[in-house]
Amino acid sequence: MTELISVAQAESLIAEHMPSFGSERVPLHQAAGRILRQPVYAEHDHPPFDRVMMDGIAIHWHENLPRAFTLTGVQLAGMAMQALVATDTCIEVTTGAMLPAGCDCVIPVEQAQRDGDSYRLVDGYQPARGQFIHSRGSDCVVGEQLLDVGTRIGAPEMALLAANGFAQIEVAAMPSIAIVSTGDELVDVGAPLGEGQIRRSNDIAVATALRLHGFERIAIEHVIDDEQATRHTLARLLATHDVLILSGGVSMGQRDYVPSALQALDVRRVFHRIAQKPGKPMWFGIGPQQQCVFALPGNPVSALVCAVRYVRPALLAAMGTTATSVETVCLDASMDTHAMLTSFVPAHVHTDALGLTMAHPVPSRTSGDFSSLPRTHGVLQLAPGLGPLPAGAVAAFYRW
Amino acid sequence: MTELISVAQAESLIAEHMPSFGSERVPLHQAAGRILRQPVYAEHDHPPFDRVMMDGIAIHWHENLPRAFTLTGVQLAGMAMQALVATDTCIEVTTGAMLPAGCDCVIPVEQAQRDGDSYRLVDGYQPARGQFIHSRGSDCVVGEQLLDVGTRIGAPEMALLAANGFAQIEVAAMPSIAIVSTGDELVDVGAPLGEGQIRRSNDIAVATALRLHGFERIAIEHVIDDEQATRHTLARLLATHDVLILSGGVSMGQRDYVPSALQALDVRRVFHRIAQKPGKPMWFGIGPQQQCVFALPGNPVSALVCAVRYVRPALLAAMGTTATSVETVCLDASMDTHAMLTSFVPAHVHTDALGLTMAHPVPSRTSGDFSSLPRTHGVLQLAPGLGPLPAGAVAAFYRW
Known part of the structure; x- marks a missing residue:
């Protein structure tokens, strides 16, 4: 028996x-949820020109401003730059347009009335120099x-990538993942249930925990x-996948063929057994071509806890994500801790009126009892030997 | 001008x-992230039989238990039920197997040594009746x-659905969504940028805010x-989609054709203009066939705020989700509120050592300034007229 290691x-x-699983270039519309593998710089000043912020007229501001301006042109959004011809003239402008050359003030349409071929300011209205202009480079510079x-x-991030012309973008490659369940008692969701049988559920649960965090290349076997079948299947999957996630077959029983099959396939054991409950x-x-092999316990709660506590964070970290801080929550009830083992306890969480994230523990009776998990959002990690918290x-x- | 309504x-x-967008039946492996539209009941007791929890031997417990048991059979996981033949005999069992008939105690392999055709208990080991048995129906009953x-x-949820034989499941149908940007100044991410032009980014940002929450049927136009082009395109999209999300064209300008085009297409205005900043x-x-039309402002921050504050929650609620509680956070700095308008302020959040979710406001200078948004996780909602918070x-x- 190997020694237990800590969490x-x-x-x-x-x-x-x-x-590392490397990186790949994808079209921008496929980049949602992916992890960026290149720095992104501004393609141009933002905004790229002095940008009109209101529909109205643009003028040149000065002391002793006239109350009426002859209309000499129009500057619509998307048009090349127009120019003011004289200080007592104006140019009609729309939101998003370039500020015409010679102008430094935009007067909103509500404050200026069209009067024949000129605009007259509303009585008492006093515009200020520079108003309603979103200056070139004021958000960021090239x-x-x-x-x-x-x-x-x-x-x-998608908005910025699009705005800066990244039609393609370098993102972390997705590892190709095989999820393998073991056990003669397991039948498919669609098959009739015979005596002594239960349905496979760990594989699809672990796949879901990964899929909902953006992983797409997932096969289930x-x-x-x-012994022969186990070794044969694992050999084939090691040749074709970056990551193997096994569930079941890793206990101490004579028919737990997974560890010996992995050893025979030159997958080097890094550890076996963690001082935790459930999931021990x-x-x-690690395989000969650097394949990662996670062999999880067969019990449903154990498998899911190990998947969200170890497998998913490790994959995201290997893909280079910088968002790795752990969420903390506040217990709403006292909890016993185990003397020697880290406890993982399913819990329901909500933020209260003070902005505190409160966790209500919903312990499962056995590591096989997953019927209460849907009322929970994830799992608390409680260090051992702390006595009652x-x-x-x-x-x-x-989180699940 | 229409009156402002509150948030x-x-x-x-x-x-x-x-x-409602109705419901549809999907294969289970496509159900991840979807919203359940049928109640789910246990197909059978869980576990469906008295289940062995350890590899070892099964016996019939009684007072004055012998120290050795003749081995008469094996009960592997997945096998039909074996039966004990006499009280001084045992059956080899594996984790997950049915408890053989006549047995009520499982002795782990570490506590019983094989000795010819019998098993002998380790010296001093005292088994208890009922140990290492996961009783039929103890997690839940049919x-x-x-x-x-x-x-x-x-x-x-996926684990439970699979375990209970739901090869297909009724989930909320996904609305088909068209996201439409307007504005002559907007060019595609891959096109060269001419004078007075900027790149389209609102459409892909709003699409991303929806895609990362499970929406898949999204077209971008x-x-x-x-005026003609706007009306023509909107007519076509209304005929083919459940939801239209427009960005731009809803301000007060003479070239803001969206409201009049929608009116001409019998889309009934429910409201226009909200007492909020940004996004006013x-x-x-609502269209003649109950199509929902959300017309968002054209500024990037405004469009994204309205998408995550109104559009996404409304779609999820219409699909019947029961997870609608609003997250609350604690400001880590004082903030001014607006006298008349609800303020939406981008913020970075993290949970601190006390389990409090702290929000650090990162105000954008203008509703067009989205270059600072990637350092934030979402947007704070601050009611008007509260003075400084x-x-x-x-x-x-x-959250974004």
Whole structure:
């Protein structure tokens, strides 16, 4: 039996051994949710010209401004730059247009009335020099760094990439992932359920925990409890995938063929068994071509806890994400801790009227009891040996 | 000019007018992230049989238990039920197997040594009746409700659906959405940038804000500032989509053709202009076939704020989601509020060591300044007329 390692040791051993999955260039419309692998600089000043902010007229401001201006032209959004011909004239402008040459003041349409071929200011209205002009480069200047490597591309990042002409963009490549369940008792969701059988559910749950965080290249397989079949399937999947996630077959039983099959395939064991509950039997290793192999316990709660606590964060970190801070929450009830093992406890969370994120623990009775998980949002991590934690104590929280 | 309505009025007017988008049956592997539209009941007891929790031997417990048991059979996971033949015999069992008939105690492999055709208990080991048995129905019983209508299908829900044989599942149909930008000054991300032009970015930003929350049926279009073209394009899109999201063309200018085009197409205006900053010109209406039309301002920050504050929550609510509570955060700096208008202020958030979600406001200088948005996670909503809010005040927060 191998020695138990701590949660922190497991985390750092995984981080030490994870390979990079490289990067790839994708069309911008496929970049939503991806992790940026190039810095992004401003293509031009923003705005790229002195930009009119209101529909109205543009004039040249000076002391003793006349009350009426002869209309000499129009400057619509998207038009090349017009020019003012004299200080008592004006040019009609629309929001988003270039400020015409010679102008330094925009008067909104509500404050100037059209009168034949001229505009007259509303009585008492006093415009100010520079008003309603969004000056060239006032948001940012050409060459300024806008986005860092490692940023996840959400809506604001997408806006900046589009605005700066990035029709293609370098993002972290997605690892190709195979999720493999083991166990003769497991049947497919669509098959009739025979005596002694249960349906496969860990594979699709782990796949969902990854898919909803942007992972797309996921295959699902099942192997029966047979030494040859296990080794054969794992060999094929190691040859074709960057990441293997196994569920089941890693306990101490004589029919737990996964560790020996992995060893025979030259997958080097980095660790086996973590001082935690649930999820103690977790196994992690690295294949001869740097494939990462996460072998999770077969119990549904254990498998899902290990997937969101170890597998998903490790994959995102290996892809270079810089958003890795751990969420903290406040317990709304006292909780016992285990003397020797880190506890992972499913919990429901909500933010209260004070802006505090409160966590209500919903312990599962066994590591096989996943029927209460849908009322929870994720899992609390409670360090061992702290005795009973009072309500109000703060804990790390990992979302499903 | 129409009267300004409040943020709360806008929200409830939208909710009042949103249609349902119906539901559809999808294969389970396509259900990740979707909203459940049927209740889900347990297909069978969980576990469906008395389930062995350890690899080892199963026996019949009684007072004066012998120290050795003759091995008479094996019960592997997935096998039909075996039976104990006598009280001084045992059956080898594996984790996940049915408990053999006549047994009520599982002894782990570490506590029993194989000795010829029998197993001998380790010296001093005293098993207890019922140990290491996960009893039939102890997690839940057949017919028990496991998931409610309106639940978003994440990893735990997917596990339960698979475990209960839902190869297909009824989920909220996805509305088909067209996002339309307007403005002659806007060019495509891949096109050269001429004088007076900027690149389209609102459409892809709004699309991203929806895509990353599971919306897939999104088309993007652009119309030039022309009354006929605007009306023609909107007519076509209204005939083919459930939801239109327009950006630009809703201000007060003579070339803002959107409101008049919508009117001509019998899209009934529900409101135009909200007492908020940014995003005041927002327009909302309902088409003759119950199409929802959200016309957002053209400025990038305004458009994105309106998309995450109104459009996305309204679509999710119309699809029947029950997860609608608003996140609250705590300001880490004092903030001025506007006398008359609700303020939306971009902010960076993090949870601190106490479990408090702290928000650091990052105001944009103009509603066109989106270069600072990538350092933020969403937008604070600050009610009008509160004077200066102190650091520590709590505000609603909407994520990008």
